[in-house]
Amino acid sequence: MSDPTPLKLTPMLEQYLSIKAEHPDALLFFRMGDFYELFFEDAERAAGELQIALTSRNPNAEHPVPMCGVPYHACDSYLTQLLKKGIKVAICDQVEDPREAKGLVKRAVTRVLTPGTLIEDAGLEAKEHHYLAALFRDTQTDWGGLAWVDVSTGECTGIRIRGQMQLWSWISKLQPRELLLPDHQRPPIQAGDIASRITPLPQRGFFEFGQAKERVLKSQGVADLQVLDLENKPQLIQAFGALLAYLKQTQKRDPDHLQSLRIIHPGDFLLLDEVTLRNLEIFRRMDGGRGPGTLWHVLDQTRTPMGGRLLETRLQYPWKELRPIQDNQAVVAFFLHQEQLRGELNRLLAKTTDLERICTRISMNRTSPRDFVALLQGIRHLPEIENLLRNLPQTQLPDRQHPDAQHAELPTLLRDALGSWDNLPELTDLLGRALVDSPPLLITDGGIFRSGYHAELDTLLELVEHGRGKLQEILQREQEQTGLSKLKLGYNRVFGYYFELSRSQSGALPERFERRQSLVSSERFITGELKQLEDRLLGASDERKSLEYRLFQDLREIVDQYRPRVMRMADAVARLDVWLALAEAARKWSWSRPVITAELDITVTAGRHPVIEACQGTADYIPNDVTMDAQRRVLIITGPNMGGKSTVLRQTALICILAQIGSFVPAAKAELGLTDRIFTRVGASDNLSLGQSTFMVEMIETARILRQSTRSSLVILDEIGRGTSTYDGLALAWAVVEELVRQGQGGVRTLFATHYHELTSLEGRLAGVRNYNIAVKEWKGEIIFLRRLVPGPSDRSYGIEVAKLAGLPRGVIARAKEILEGLDAGKPNKVSPREKNRLRESLPGMAPAPAATVPGPESEILDQLRKLDPAHLSPMQALTLLQSWREQLESG
Numbered sequence: 001m002s003d004p005t006p007l008k009l010t011p012m013l014e015q016y017l018s019i020k021a022e023h024p025d026a027l028l029f030f031r032m033g034d035f036y037e038l039f040f041e042d043a044e045r046a047a048g049e050l051q052i053a054l055t056s057r058n059p060n061a062e063h064p065v066p067m068c069g070v071p072y073h074a075c076d077s078y079l080t081q082l083l084k085k086g087i088k089v090a091i092c093d094q095v096e097d098p099r100e101a102k103g104l105v106k107r108a109v110t111r112v113l114t115p116g117t118l119i120e121d122a123g124l125e126a127k128e129h130h131y132l133a134a135l136f137r138d139t140q141t142d143w144g145g146l147a148w149v150d151v152s153t154g155e156c157t158g159i160r161i162r163g164q165m166q167l168w169s170w171i172s173k174l175q176p177r178e179l180l181l182p183d184h185q186r187p188p189i190q191a192g193d194i195a196s197r198i199t200p201l202p203q204r205g206f207f208e209f210g211q212a213k214e215r216v217l218k219s220q221g222v223a224d225l226q227v228l229d230l231e232n233k234p235q236l237i238q239a240f241g242a243l244l245a246y247l248k249q250t251q252k253r254d255p256d257h258l259q260s261l262r263i264i265h266p267g268d269f270l271l272l273d274e275v276t277l278r279n280l281e282i283f284r285r286m287d288g289g290r291g292p293g294t295l296w297h298v299l300d301q302t303r304t305p306m307g308g309r310l311l312e313t314r315l316q317y318p319w320k321e322l323r324p325i326q327d328n329q330a331v332v333a334f335f336l337h338q339e340q341l342r343g344e345l346n347r348l349l350a351k352t353t354d355l356e357r358i359c360t361r362i363s364m365n366r367t368s369p370r371d372f373v374a375l376l377q378g379i380r381h382l383p384e385i386e387n388l389l390r391n392l393p394q395t396q397l398p399d400r401q402h403p404d405a406q407h408a409e410l411p412t413l414l415r416d417a418l419g420s421w422d423n424l425p426e427l428t429d430l431l432g433r434a435l436v437d438s439p440p441l442l443i444t445d446g447g448i449f450r451s452g453y454h455a456e457l458d459t460l461l462e463l464v465e466h467g468r469g470k471l472q473e474i475l476q477r478e479q480e481q482t483g484l485s486k487l488k489l490g491y492n493r494v495f496g497y498y499f500e501l502s503r504s505q506s507g508a509l510p511e512r513f514e515r516r517q518s519l520v521s522s523e524r525f526i527t528g529e530l531k532q533l534e535d536r537l538l539g540a541s542d543e544r545k546s547l548e549y550r551l552f553q554d555l556r557e558i559v560d561q562y563r564p565r566v567m568r569m570a571d572a573v574a575r576l577d578v579w580l581a582l583a584e585a586a587r588k589w590s591w592s593r594p595v596i597t598a599e600l601d602i603t604v605t606a607g608r609h610p611v612i613e614a615c616q617g618t619a620d621y622i623p624n625d626v627t628m629d630a631q632r633r634v635l636i637i638t639g640p641n642m643g644g645k646s647t648v649l650r651q652t653a654l655i656c657i658l659a660q661i662g663s664f665v666p667a668a669k670a671e672l673g674l675t676d677r678i679f680t681r682v683g684a685s686d687n688l689s690l691g692q693s694t695f696m697v698e699m700i701e702t703a704r705i706l707r708q709s710t711r712s713s714l715v716i717l718d719e720i721g722r723g724t725s726t727y728d729g730l731a732l733a734w735a736v737v738e739e740l741v742r743q744g745q746g747g748v749r750t751l752f753a754t755h756y757h758e759l760t761s762l763e764g765r766l767a768g769v770r771n772y773n774i775a776v777k778e779w780k781g782e783i784i785f786l787r788r789l790v791p792g793p794s795d796r797s798y799g800i801e802v803a804k805l806a807g808l809p810r811g812v813i814a815r816a817k818e819i820l821e822g823l824d825a826g827k828p829n830k831v832s833p834r835e836k837n838r839l840r841e842s843l844p845g846m847a848p849a850p851a852a853t854v855p856g857p858e859s860e861i862l863d864q865l866r867k868l869d870p871a872h873l874s875p876m877q878a879l880t881l882l883q884s885w886r887e888q889l890e891s892g
């Protein structure tokens with residue numbers, strides 16, 4: 001068979017293929033006229049992903065080239081769709097004016113869009129950070145550097161951590177949209193679904209120390225690593241250096257909008273690792289969803305995107321020192337008592353736009369005139385906000401009798417914020433003068449600037465916008481001079497402007513009317529004057545467009561110079577928004593101001609779970625007291641299933657977190673010793689996809705807790721040891737409690753919910769261990785949950801009663817009761833009382849069929865009898881079997 005004729009490429013397709021070869025991992029959007037076109041495999045993939053028509057460039061050819069396209073002015077929504085799916089896109093533009101091109105228009109990739117470098121609002125969640133991260137790990141020393149940047153705001157942060165597990169746990173907490181990794185390093189199994197967001201990059205050109213260091217110093221505008229706290233952190237330099245190189249490669253420009261690199265040390269904050277954030281459902285529910293059911297949903301009363309993102313950061317990194325917590329509490333308390341002021345400020349904040357992201361787009365030259373209008377809208381209210389804060393009428397201040405009387409004057413942080421308040425009057429004035437109220441999206445079509453902003457533009461605008469009037473003037477004059485009132489003015493694309501008159505009258509026109517076209521009943525003419533005006537009008541329109549384009553670029557550069565000032569005000573607005581939001585949450589949910597101490601004790605009076613309370617309603621929520629002190633360091637909490645054990649555990653942890661972001665807390669009163677880390681081991685969370693069994697995950701997490709907790713940590717253990725056999729589980733749980741009591745000079749503060757009632761015997765044996773239970777009442781065979789945490793152990797787990805509530809078939813419930821009674825009554829008699837007890841306690845958590853859980857010869861014999869087929873037994877076999885059963889019964 002002969003080879004098929006090879007595909008003949010046009011010069012344009014050759015150009016396409018050579019550009020595509022440089023971007024094999026991205027879809028190439030190739031600009032042709034008013035469209036971005038895609039070809040070959042890219043076209044097939046894009047058509048499928050975007051659900052657009054797949055056509056071909058040359059349908060009748062032997063080798064049709066698959067093709068699809070999107071209009072360039074509407075490409076943003078398509079790009080966002082692709083990026084959200086994790087697909088990269090290279091934008092290839094025409095880089096010379098097609099009208100001036102000799103032959104094929106020059107084209108080049110002007111930027112590469114990747115999931116981690118998005119800055120357009122359509123692809124971003126307003127109140128979420130959106131990270132591009134880079135990791136470099138030195139396998140010999142086991143030290144790793146992790147750097148991450150939110151390209152949309154310019155925020156960049158880095159951390160140096162030892163240990164593969166710790167590094168990846170941090171990455172899970174960050175949830176970057178894209179992670180840069182040296183191509184010779186493989187992600188470990190715990191990378192989970194982040195593995196699909198990895199962009200491998202060669203060490204050379206990205207991660208090499210020398211170049212990386214140069215890039216870092218240049219981008220941060222310093223000469224020395226010491227200034228950046230980066231000396232002795234080579235891996236972090238390599239990670240950050242790779243990030244900078246990648247940004248330059250994809251954005252085709254230096255990332256000069258980045259802020260100063262902030263290096264964080266894990267010990268500087270109340271550490272909440274990814275497991276704890278997940279278990280406590282801070283940002284996402286256990287099912288992975290956002291929104292209702294999360295602490296974030298209850299807490300977030302912010303009005304601006306910047307405020308929302310700052311609140312997110314606060315929850316990710318609560319403080320660990322008294323000072324910032326107390327200073328922030330003071331402002332929240334101040335606003336809590338200023339109902340009217342809060343309302344007015346919130347009204348203004350709601351009108352404030354996303355100053356950070358707008359500034360980034362302006363700086364990266366990926367902006368539209370509408371961003372400038374939005375910027376103006378964002379800064380326009382600054383003076384009003386300042387006025388409200390500065391001119392508080394004395395009557396609005398809380399009275400001196402009030403517990404928060406110290407707020408009779410502005411709290412320190414608020415005073416500081418006002419001290420550096422900047423209303424940006426010059427920028428407001430400039431933008432106000434420059435832009436029309438609703439400019440177009442594109443910068444190429446004009447219509448952006450107000451008249452009065454630029455003299456030359458005014459002249460052109462006059463011509464363009466008042467040209468119709470001038471035409472009308474000429475027409476009127478000609479009608480008067482010729483006496484032909486039927487003379488009309490028209491326009492078409494071929495002849496431009498013309499006069500028109502019926503054939504019968506056209507003979508009366510003077511000579512200066514030059515005939516251009518004869519129609520059936522009329523004739524069309526032009527005059528020198530009309531032609532001249534037409535030239536000026538059409539020229540003015542083009543000139544106006546290119547002048548506006550130039551003016552826009554100039555304006556962009558001027559506005560960019562204000563960026564540092566705007567960013568400072570974005571930060572001030574964000575902080576104000578968070579204070580107001582926390583005050584709003586405190587008022588809305590009736591929270592109180594906790595007392596934070598440097599001690600270890602925790603005393604919560606009438607504490608509530610903020611999320612469950614919000615879902616169920618305050619009236620239906622039963623508050624509980626929790627005290628942890630030297631005598632009560634480890635609380636063993638037993639009680640019925642569904643009683644509320646997990647709820648008490650979680651609410652205590654949430655109260656500590658809220659307190660350490662400076663918020664009020666859901667309790668009547670709370671005195672809380674600072675916490676350095678909250679560990680949670682909650683329920684059975686399968687990580688099978690990561691190659692770990694339920695029990696393995698449980699033990700890995702428990703091991704981490706035992707190794708890393710300190711006396712200032714708070715440990716939440718919700719039923720550990722349930723993933724294995726009862727006795728192994730109990731033994732492990734017992735040993736874990738012993739270890740927690742031993743650690744941290746007097747024990748680590750621990751709340752341990754369990755169904756292993758044996759653990760309650762630790763009270764009195766181990767110092768600091770105390771029993772609590774969730775009270776329950778039995779009434780006519782039904783169970784009533786009291787939801788009260790009371791001292792002492794509980795008597796049993798009420799698993800069967802709860803199963804009944806859950807709708808387990810009546811037969812199964814009856815059988816379970818029978819088995820339980822059998823166990824209680826000592827039947828079958830092979831089970832020792834000790835084992836019976838254990839078995840009984842473990843029943844709620846065990847799944848095997850009842851018959852299998854009841855040991856003894858009867859059940860075995862019955863089993864054999866059921867399986868037996870008498871038709872296949874000889875009389876002798878039957879007799880032997882009977883004999884053996886009898887012996888079994890006698891010996892059993």
Ligand SMILES: Nc1ncnc2c1ncn2[C@@H]1O[C@H](COP(=O)(O)OP(=O)(O)OP(=O)(O)O)[C@@H](O)[C@H]1O
Pocket residue numbers: 612616620621622623624639640641642643644645646647648753774787
């Ligand atoms: N204090 C409370 N006030 C009102 N409702 C509560 C309270 N505590 C718990 N609940 C309700 O009871 C449900 C079950 O609580 P929780 O999960 O804490 O029980 P549990 O004792 O941990 O159960 P299990 O042992 O089966 O895990 C909660 O989802 C909530 O709806």
